[in-house]
Amino acid sequence: MAVGEASFPAMPVIEGIRLGTAMAGFKTPGRRDLVVVELPETTTLAATFTRNAFCAAPVHVARRHLEAQAPRYLLVNTGNANAGTGEQGMRDAEASCEALASLAGVSAQSVLPFSTGVIGEPLPVTRLCDALPDALSALNADGWHAAAEGILTTDTRPKGATRQIDIDGHVVTINGIAKGSGMIQPNMATMLGFVFTDAAIDEARLQPLLRAAVDASFNCITVDSDTSTNDACTLAATGRGASIDSDAREARFAAALTEVLVELAQAIIRDAEGATKFVTLEVEGASSRREALDVAFTVAHSPLVKTALYASDANWGRILAAVGRAPVEALDVSRIVIDLGDVRLVENGGRAASYTEEAGSAVMAEAEIAIRIHLGRGDASATVWTSDLSHDYVSINADYRS
Amino acid sequence: MAVGEASFPAMPVIEGIRLGTAMAGFKTPGRRDLVVVELPETTTLAATFTRNAFCAAPVHVARRHLEAQAPRYLLVNTGNANAGTGEQGMRDAEASCEALASLAGVSAQSVLPFSTGVIGEPLPVTRLCDALPDALSALNADGWHAAAEGILTTDTRPKGATRQIDIDGHVVTINGIAKGSGMIQPNMATMLGFVFTDAAIDEARLQPLLRAAVDASFNCITVDSDTSTNDACTLAATGRGASIDSDAREARFAAALTEVLVELAQAIIRDAEGATKFVTLEVEGASSRREALDVAFTVAHSPLVKTALYASDANWGRILAAVGRAPVEALDVSRIVIDLGDVRLVENGGRAASYTEEAGSAVMAEAEIAIRIHLGRGDASATVWTSDLSHDYVSINADYRS
Numbered sequence: 001m002a003v004g005e006a007s008f009p010a011m012p013v014i015e016g017i018r019l020g021t022a023m024a025g026f027k028t029p030g031r032r033d034l035v036v037v038e039l040p041e042t043t044t045l046a047a048t049f050t051r052n053a054f055c056a057a058p059v060h061v062a063r064r065h066l067e068a069q070a071p072r073y074l075l076v077n078t079g080n081a082n083a084g085t086g087e088q089g090m091r092d093a094e095a096s097c098e099a100l101a102s103l104a105g106v107s108a109q110s111v112l113p114f115s116t117g118v119i120g121e122p123l124p125v126t127r128l129c130d131a132l133p134d135a136l137s138a139l140n141a142d143g144w145h146a147a148a149e150g151i152l153t154t155d156t157r158p159k160g161a162t163r164q165i166d167i168d169g170h171v172v173t174i175n176g177i178a179k180g181s182g183m184i185q186p187n188m189a190t191m192l193g194f195v196f197t198d199a200a201i202d203e204a205r206l207q208p209l210l211r212a213a214v215d216a217s218f219n220c221i222t223v224d225s226d227t228s229t230n231d232a233c234t235l236a237a238t239g240r241g242a243s244i245d246s247d248a249r250e251a252r253f254a255a256a257l258t259e260v261l262v263e264l265a266q267a268i269i270r271d272a273e274g275a276t277k278f279v280t281l282e283v284e285g286a287s288s289r290r291e292a293l294d295v296a297f298t299v300a301h302s303p304l305v306k307t308a309l310y311a312s313d314a315n316w317g318r319i320l321a322a323v324g325r326a327p328v329e330a331l332d333v334s335r336i337v338i339d340l341g342d343v344r345l346v347e348n349g350g351r352a353a354s355y356t357e358e359a360g361s362a363v364m365a366e367a368e369i370a371i372r373i374h375l376g377r378g379d380a381s382a383t384v385w386t387s388d389l390s391h392d393y394v395s396i397n398a399d400y401r402s
Numbered sequence: 403m404a405v406g407e408a409s410f411p412a413m414p415v416i417e418g419i420r421l422g423t424a425m426a427g428f429k430t431p432g433r434r435d436l437v438v439v440e441l442p443e444t445t446t447l448a449a450t451f452t453r454n455a456f457c458a459a460p461v462h463v464a465r466r467h468l469e470a471q472a473p474r475y476l477l478v479n480t481g482n483a484n485a486g487t488g489e490q491g492m493r494d495a496e497a498s499c500e501a502l503a504s505l506a507g508v509s510a511q512s513v514l515p516f517s518t519g520v521i522g523e524p525l526p527v528t529r530l531c532d533a534l535p536d537a538l539s540a541l542n543a544d545g546w547h548a549a550a551e552g553i554l555t556t557d558t559r560p561k562g563a564t565r566q567i568d569i570d571g572h573v574v575t576i577n578g579i580a581k582g583s584g585m586i587q588p589n590m591a592t593m594l595g596f597v598f599t600d601a602a603i604d605e606a607r608l609q610p611l612l613r614a615a616v617d618a619s620f621n622c623i624t625v626d627s628d629t630s631t632n633d634a635c636t637l638a639a640t641g642r643g644a645s646i647d648s649d650a651r652e653a654r655f656a657a658a659l660t661e662v663l664v665e666l667a668q669a670i671i672r673d674a675e676g677a678t679k680f681v682t683l684e685v686e687g688a689s690s691r692r693e694a695l696d697v698a699f700t701v702a703h704s705p706l707v708k709t710a711l712y713a714s715d716a717n718w719g720r721i722l723a724a725v726g727r728a729p730v731e732a733l734d735v736s737r738i739v740i741d742l743g744d745v746r747l748v749e750n751g752g753r754a755a756s757y758t759e760e761a762g763s764a765v766m767a768e769a770e771i772a773i774r775i776h777l778g779r780g781d782a783s784a785t786v787w788t789s790d791l792s793h794d795y796v797s798i799n800a801d802y803r804s
Contacts, residue, residue, distance in 0.1 A: 051727070052723060052726040052727045053725070053726040053727070053728075053730070053733035053735050054722050054723060054725065054726030054735050054751070055726070081719070083719065083722075083723070084718075084719050084722045084723075084748065084751075084752050084753060085752050085753070086750055086751045086752025086753070087750075087751075087752075088752070089752065118719065119717075119719025119720065119722065119723055120717075120718060120719035120722065120752070120753050121719075182706070183706055183720075183723065185727075224704075224705040224706060225703065225704070225705065226704050226705065226706045226720075226723065226724065226727070227723070227726075227727040228723065229719075229722075229723050229726060301627065301703075302626075302627070302628055303626040303627065303628065303705075303791075303795070303799070304584070304585055304626060304628045304799055307795075307796055307799035307800045308799070308800070310796065310800050311799075311800035311801065313800070315521075315522075316486075316522060317483070317485065317486050317520065317521025317522035317523075317631075318521065318628075320456050320485075320486045320521065320522065320631075321454060321456060321485070321486075321521055321585065321628065321629070321630065321631050322628065323455075323456065324454040324455040324456030324457070324629075324631060325453075325454045325455070325587075325628070325629040326455075328455070331455040333455050333456050346486070348488055348489075349456070349486070349488045349489075350486050350487050350488025350489075350490070350491065350522070351486060351487070351488070351522050389705075389796060390796065391793050391796050391797070393705070393709075393796075394709055394712065394791060394792065394793050394795075394796055395793070397705070397706055397709035397710070397713075398709045398710070398712050398713035398715070399713065
């Protein structure tokens with residue numbers, strides 16, 4: 001299942017970026033499951049990684065390589081997360097980088113590895129290395145769609161987003177691809193997101209730019225509250241285009257970058273495991289952004305709210321109960337206002353006087369639903385995107401390894 | 403569904419306690435849905451209530467009445483929570499108490515009201531009041547089983563527990579009944595639990611006794627992380643039996659009380675909505691009990707762990723990923739040991755060397771499963787009981803109002 005229509009956008013070429021895919025046989029035979037992305041030597045790269053304490057071997061290795069050297073290749077496999085694999089996992093991730101480096105004539109530290117898939121199985125390194133020549137010979141500047149397909153796990157759709165902006169007469173392109181469908185509550189990162197631009201951005205500007213855009217996008221989505229061991233998001237700037245060297249240019253670039261990441265984050269929720277609904281939770285009137293996020297995520301994680309959404313049941317009492325248990329001190333329920341689309345559900349501590357079951361049900365019948373919660377405590381706000389909890393979610397996750 | 407066999411225990415009479423039920427027609431026709439419990443004048447009573455900010459009208463009223471006067475009656479309805487009902491809900495709860503008080507010849511403030519069921523619908527007060535004479539004329543000292551049935555909602559079984567202890571030659575009885583199946587993560591209370599004893603216990607001892615027993619029982623269970631608006635647990639001591647007037651007597655009473663509450667709490671999990679597994683999560687080696695509870699609840703709430711349990715899939719990577727995202731600072735994954743029953747899953751940051759899929763699967767095939775997580779950080783521990791996430795959980799909660 002997935003919510004709404006989706007088409008993969010036409011992605012402009014970014015000079016110097018080439019993408020290649022291969023079938024290493026990690027997953028279903030005949031599926032692309034290995035992706036290599038080549039970056040030009042001029043590239044600067046920022047990255048955010050999962051905060052999960054059991055973070056995967058490739059996360060450790062990518063961090064280490066990034067500190068040592070400017071990256072020339074991203075190496076991504078699906079079907080196996082190489083997480084919970086101890087010392088052997090670290091050796092396997094290093095060996096994969098070395099194999100690619102040797103074929104490409106670069107140093108192993110200039111390769112960043114990324115893995116996604118089942119946790120706790122040893123990485124099939126031989127199969128991965130055997131498929132590398134195919135991936136390298138497939139490298140081309142138009143490989144976006146194939147690469148977006150090659151990183152998927154339980155996703156049903158490739159996810160891409162692109163923007164072009166004018167920087168003082170020069171066109172700057174931002175292309176992003178991402179994957180993710182379950183085990184989604186990114187914490188300071190996403191499942192896997194790879195973003196590329198031809199802009200020239202020095203490292204001091206690049207990391208804060210990525211961090212802020214991730215905080216407004218991937219860190220505001222949840223499918224099932226489960227933060228993955230492998231979350232990662234990178235932003236590579238080839239430096240061949242216009243230079244983002246002033247605060248004014250940075251602001252314009254940041255806005256476009258955030259648009260690309262929000263579009264990718266929303267695409268993950270639209271394609272969430274078993275999703276039949278795309279839900280936007282807006283919390284306003286909070287005393288801090290943290291508080292707004294806490295309320296939004298408490299509602300977004302409530303199994304009872306999520307099953308009511310699945311049933312298209314305007315069971316607003318469950319939304320109210322979830323808001324009431326959010327970790328907020330001294331919440332005054334008489335000030336809380338909850339709207340479902342344009343229908344007022346809750347005011348003055350109970351059901352809104354104007355509410356009718358008919359009006360509520362009409363909104364709940366839609367595939368895209370907005371819930372707005374006004375806390376009446378301050379001026380901070382947050383928006384979180386989530387999905388419903390369906391029979392298919394249970395089926396997908398009860399069957400995943402079989 | 404429910405896990406394991408269950409039979410309602412033979413509950414001894416507690417002199418002065420009488421229970422009566424009636425069919426008010428809140429729920430399915432022909433189902434008991436109204437319960438009245440009569441307490442003798444000598445009774446002292448302690449209570450814990452939900453911490454949900456949107457707590458229900460009967461919670462407000464019960465708290466107020468308890469401060470004003472010693473209680474003589476508990477009045478419990480199922481099928482309607484009288485929560486999210488604003489000022490009208492308060493008036494309805496008061497009116498119910500007044501109606502019972504007038505029939506019984508006591509003051510309205512000596513009646514404590516409790517409600518459970520759908521949130522946000524007005525309480526059908528007239529129907530409730532019409533059924534009160536039936537409930538009062540049914541009052542009898544052996545009404546435990548009927549009362550335990552009369553408070554159920556989506557539960558499939560009545561839940562009771564009883565203990566008798568010897569206090570210096572005098573037999574002291576503790577009887578408890580409880581309900582709860584979904585919207586279960588009690589916070590300083592349970593869904594509904596009513597416990598009675600013939601011991602004489604002054605108020606200064608009674609409230610801490612109940613609080614400690616609730617913290618070790620109802621506050622250690624979760625079905626779906628959703629704290630109800632109506633959680634309440636009371637402990638009524640009639641004062642007709644032996645006096646708990648020394649620390650030694652209190653310790654023996656506390657142990658038996660905790661046993662009764664743990665048995666009721668576990669019964670709620672065995673009867674959790676859609677449950678096919680009864681799961682005991684033991685976290686040891688934590689630096690504080692709070693930390694141990696945080697790790698246990700993070701695993702217990704993980705939809706991916708819960709669906710793996712449902713599938714009887716020894717997908718230990720999901721347990722590891724949940725532990726890794728628990729809110730614990732500077733978790734050293736190399737020190738963590740995770741056992742599934744008597745099978746070691748995780749050590750040294752990855753899969754245990756001795757682990758085999760066959761051994762793991764054999765444990766997961768059982769209906770009762772123990773997961774033990776040793777953090778290697780200190781001496782604190784906690785035990786939490788939870789259920790799995792099944793198709794039936796989704797069905798029950800997608801269909802609840804229809």
